[in-house]
Structure formats: C-alpha cells, structure tokens
Amino acid sequence: MLSVEEIGKKAKEAEPELVRLMSGKKEEALLKVAEALIEGTQTILEANEKDVEAAKARGMKEGLVDRLMLNEKRIAGMAEGLRQIAGLEDPIGEVLSMKPRPNGLLIGQKRVPLGVVGIIYEARPNVTADAFGLCFKTGNAVILKGGSDAANSNGAIVKIIRETLAKLQITEDAVQLIEDNKRETVQQFMKLDQYVDVLIPRGGAGLIRTVVQTSTIPVIETGTGNCHIYVDETADLEMAVNIIFNAKTQRIGVCNACESLVVHEKVKDALLPAMKKRLDEKQVELRGDKAAKEVLPDIKDAQEDDWGREYLDYILSIKTVSSIEEAIEHINRYNTGHSEAIITNDYTHAQKFLNEIDAAAVYVNASTRFTDGFEFGFGAEIGISTQKLHARGPMGLLALTTTKYIIYGNGQIRK
C-alpha cells in the first residue's frame, strides 16, 4: 500500500500530462470509463455486497445502508453521469481578456486546472465515479478518500477507472484512492499541502468542520443549509403556500430545503392556517414563536436553538416579524449562507432583500430548492459552496479550475 506522501507525489507527477490532454481525448476516456463501469457491474456489485454486509453486521442505520448500496440501475446512473460530463464544454485553455499594456506587454488570463484535488467523502460509492469525472474533465489529478464503509466498492470502481485509462495510454494516477483507513492517515492527507492544491469535503456538517479545522490545504467548504422563506406583507399568499410546501417537502434531507418560515405579522392570520393545512399532507411538525402560536395554538413552541437548526426533517420553525428590516436581521443572524427567499409583491422590499441578505443564493418569489448546479444550468455539480472564497453557491466545472497570467513581450524591462 502506498503512503499518503507517495500518493500525493504521484498525483503531482501525473498532473503535467493531464494539463496537456486534449478535450477530445478526455471526452473519449470518460465515455470509455462509463462503458467499463457497465461492463464491470458484476465485479462492482460483488465488492459492494461485502461492504453492505459488513455495514449491516455493524448495525449501520437503514438510511446510510441505502446510500452505500449499489445495484445495476445505480451503476448505470454513475455511467450516465460520466457521459453527461463528457458532453460538457471543456473550460480548460480558454484565454480571458487578453489586452495590451501601454508598454506593449500583452497580458491575458488562461484557464487552467487547479492541479491536484483531494476529495474526502462519506460511504457513498457513487461519489467516486462522479468526483473522478469532474476532476478528469478539468485536467486535475484527484485523490479520493471515501468512507471506510465503502472501501471495497470504491476499490472496485477505482480499479476499473485506472485500467481503462491505462488502456488509453493515459496516466492511471489521474485517480488514486487512499485505501488506508487509519485516522492518522486521513489527518496526514489533510496536511499534504505540498502536493494537493485544494481539498473538498463532501458530506455532513461534522466531516466538513473536521476538515476545515485540520486541513492546511485550502478547503472549499460545501455546507449546511438553514434556508429561510420570508413571507412579506404584500405576498401572494397562494404562491407563498405553494413555495413553502415545495421548499419544505419536495425533498427532505437536502441542503437547499427550507427549514424556517419568517412571516410578517400582518399576513400571519391569513397565511398560517392555509399553510398548516397544506403541510399537514406531509405531517410537517411546526414550531412557532409566540405570535405564530396566537394563530396556531396547538403547534409546539420554538426554542432559541430552533432558529439555527438545519432539521433535514419534516419540521419547520416559524418566526414572526413586524418589518422587512427585522426579517433580514433575523435571517442574516441565523442563516448558514446557503439559500434564502422572499415572497413579496413590493418592488422596494424585493430589491432590499436581494441586496442585504448575505447568502450564496437569494430568491424573490421562488423555491430555495433551485440552488443546484443542474437547475442553474451548469450541467454538473461538485457541491454547493457556502463560503465566499473562490466559489460561492452551486459549483460547476469552473470551480475546479484556476487561471494563470500569460504575458507576451518583446524585450520589456521594468523602469
């Protein structure tokens, strides 16, 4: 087994070849890997079965076992994901805003790969193929550290990818898997800034926090979403109910789901009963502040810690406010910088909300569930960044690239 240090070194060594790969060759390789995964279905399923059995024996929760488990359809889905990535435009090599300076230097910014990307994720083997595809398309070498519960599945998938690359005379080290699951190994990986240019944790809040606190490699934080919908006094209340129902219940365990309703006191009497009726269809538990409970006396009391919670469950907190200023202050205090929406028909309030809410995505009159690389038209998604550096919001292929200045001169020296 290679040490983490050796893996980092190999990735760095692979990078110059990957930078030079033409788009056409990368596209061909992604299609071949998709094919090879389908052909290798039996092998992958056998490896996955070992993981699933071991996980069940250890008493893993059903929801997590479901994320770990593969079947023919899911493997076909992985292959289809790679085909879609193959079809996207390759961002590498484009030169942006090349302009001459007064001294004749011609300066432009060329889009290039980040270099070596590290991805730490939980026991979801589909991330393995997906992360490879996105990194490979953008000319990056990727080092994967998947959850140990998926070790066999990830091993089988990475083996197939590497064999396919080798057949095409492309460096296998475009993708490497850290197979050593010791805690110290992962710690070591997070300190490998000599070789790794960026580290992306994909998973729950705990994993992300650990990576942010430990890593000396720059981290792109993909994060939790405590998303609010604010229903303003001029809102179309039917629209508001539709949007809240969609944002709360269309999918529960996702970061762009709505976790908290903020409602103007002037519309609470009209909105809350209608909303409750709709949310009752899905047995959504409501937790309201005092003013909300005047309208819906039977719901639970919201506690202070409800305002900051990402439930990822059929629960919605309700905060009543007396002005848009109070709504904005409340949201900016408790949100996680993900997605926030206002439902309003007031022009000034819409603009104010867009201007003053501090989040990756701010909506007027739409569901927060749209914060997603595919919905935004990027054709792929690495994750949704809730930090402000490098990338914010849904990240497409561009988030896996950087630029370098290229400068054409003819003998210029600095005076």
Added chain:
Amino acid sequence: MLSVEEIGKKAKEAEPELVRLMSGKKEEALLKVAEALIEGTQTILEANEKDVEAAKARGMKEGLVDRLMLNEKRIAGMAEGLRQIAGLEDPIGEVLSMKPRPNGLLIGQKRVPLGVVGIIYEARPNVTADAFGLCFKTGNAVILKGGSDAANSNGAIVKIIRETLAKLQITEDAVQLIEDNKRETVQQFMKLDQYVDVLIPRGGAGLIRTVVQTSTIPVIETGTGNCHIYVDETADLEMAVNIIFNAKTQRIGVCNACESLVVHEKVKDALLPAMKKRLDEKQVELRGDKAAKEVLPDIKDAQEDDWGREYLDYILSIKTVSSIEEAIEHINRYNTGHSEAIITNDYTHAQKFLNEIDAAAVYVNASTRFTDGFEFGFGAEIGISTQKLHARGPMGLLALTTTKYIIYGNGQIRK
C-alpha cells in the same frame, strides 16, 4: 481593550452598513481620510518615534527600522495611496451574466464584498492605511493585526481613520486594530472563522507559513517568489542579458525578482560571460552548476539547496539544461508558483513554456518584475497570490470581493 471575539462581532455588525454604502460616499470618505492623515502628520510622527526608539533600543536591524520609520513624505505617500484607491472604479454591485432559465427564473451573479477581512502584517505602518483603503473601497470591514513593533504608529493611524469615518456618520468599525499583542490573542484571531471571512497575511515566508498552518479562516496566501528566467537556444542574447539584469537587480528584496537563471547548453558559452560582465556592475554573486562553471570557472558551486532558494539578495544561481523539457521540469520542480520567464525566438517553445509552466504569471521575452497590480493595470494591489484558489497572481480590488446569485422568480417551484 476589546477581546478578539468582541472585535470580530463588531466587524460583523458593521458589515451590513458597509455593504449599503454608495460608491460616492466611499470615495468621499477615502479622500477625507487622506486629508486627515496629512493633517495628523505630527501626531502620527510622534507615535512613530516611540516605536522607532523602542525598536532601536531592542536592537532591531537597520533594514527593518527603515520599514518601520515614517516621515512627512511617507505619510503623504499613504494619503496619496488612498486618493488613488478613491479614484478606482467600485466593483461592488455589478451583476454578471444575468440569464433566464427555461422555467423563467432569471439568474445572475452580483458582485459583493467578502464581508470581514483580517490582515496580519509585520511592522510596516504604511500597510495600515493601505489595507483599510482597499477593504473600505470594496465594502469590507477590516480587522488589522500589525506587528507589535509598530503598535503606536498603527494606533495613531487607525484612530485618525476612525474619527474621520465617525464625522461622516460612517461606522468606525469599518476598521479595527487588535491592540493586544499576546501570542494567544493572535492565535485566537486566526481561529475566528465565525466572524472573519478571509485572512490575508502580508509579510515574510515565516509569517505566511504560520498563518496557513494555524488559521481556520480561509487564507489568501501571498508568497515567496523563487522566479526563474530560462534562456532558450534561439534567444536574442542581448535581450536576455537586459532582462536578466533588470529582473535580478532593479529591486532586490521583492518577490518578483529573478533568483535563478536556467540556460540552454548551446548558448551558455555566448551568454554567460556577457551576462557576468553586466551583473558585475552590481556585484551579483553567481552560483553555477558544473556546466556553467566550465564557462565561468571562478564562480561558486551551486548546491542542491540553491535551486529552491529565494535569495532576495545580489545572488543568482545558474542551471544548465539540454532541452526545453528539462528546463520546464526543473522550473516546475523548484519554483514557488510566482513568475517565470522564457527568452526565446522559437514559436513552439514559447507556447510550450506558457502552457506547461505552473505559475501565477508566465512570460515570454519580458522581465519577471512586471508581476505587480499596478503594472498589470489594476490600479491597486493587495498582494500577489501564489496559491490557486480564489485569486492567483497580482490581486486588485476584485480579490476582495465575492459574488452571490440573485434570482428573480414569479412563483417557480421545483418539480
């Protein structure tokens, strides 16, 4: 004295007001601060004298005392810097690429401040005014931690800035100085990710390394420059000598100065004696490999550790290669990702060098000394990023901004 925690909180609270400040108001404030610094010259000089005397008494090196010392001209320079920043275009608020999606959602990216910027720097009081100016122009609240040797000077400058802002009814907390110089305080500051959005260390390699290893706040690394010039076999040798002389000697202690010459073996006999003659004007010490010493037998031997050194001194190492491939491999192995140049008249080699060198700025036939925010036409410079995330190369005002998605809908929900 406020705790670091309280300072962070105050900065965060100031931010909503700063986001809303109109360009015109920011411009006015910057001009008023410039004026106030000039008016306060005596106060600043008295504070600075205390710092300088204390530093001398502690035996601070002359070069460092020089960087610490202020005089009327230097304060005028600080004010002029603020006036220049005032005159730049305000990047905040621009909406980029707003486009409709098939479902009618109109999605655009709005340029916004990063939020709260932390800057850790050494005993250079001019950075205090400059960092404030750049952050204020881009709507950010800034928390400054200057070198303790400049504590009085920084205190005087920040006091003047804060008083000027207060007179204009702008929140003073746009700029705060951490006055507690205890080691634990700085450590605490670097972990303040709850309030601070980005931390920028400005100073030597040691400071930067400490910040990268300690901070849980995202860091923009501004860094060391081990810059190379490669003289290819088809180079115009007179141009090569001019560029090497300029890049090595025009200013010694800067990160974009040339530290190492890489020369093709076919031109070493013609280049090296002419180059030595020119560099002798400035008593530059040469350290060559074996092949270089065949031409210049009297120069020192280059040791393995010379290749990775940023001398910041009148020293140049010389590495001989037999191909452009070898030159690129050598440079990519030892460079620090700053600025690299090729001198050539070969079209294919020029393109190859631009494509394959991994650095923030890659030059053909020009001096590496041009890597600079002003030379690149940004009108300001926060530093030169040698990392790949968020900003790479000279950073202008844009590096202190991020974007958020703004989305106009009319009731859209996700299917």
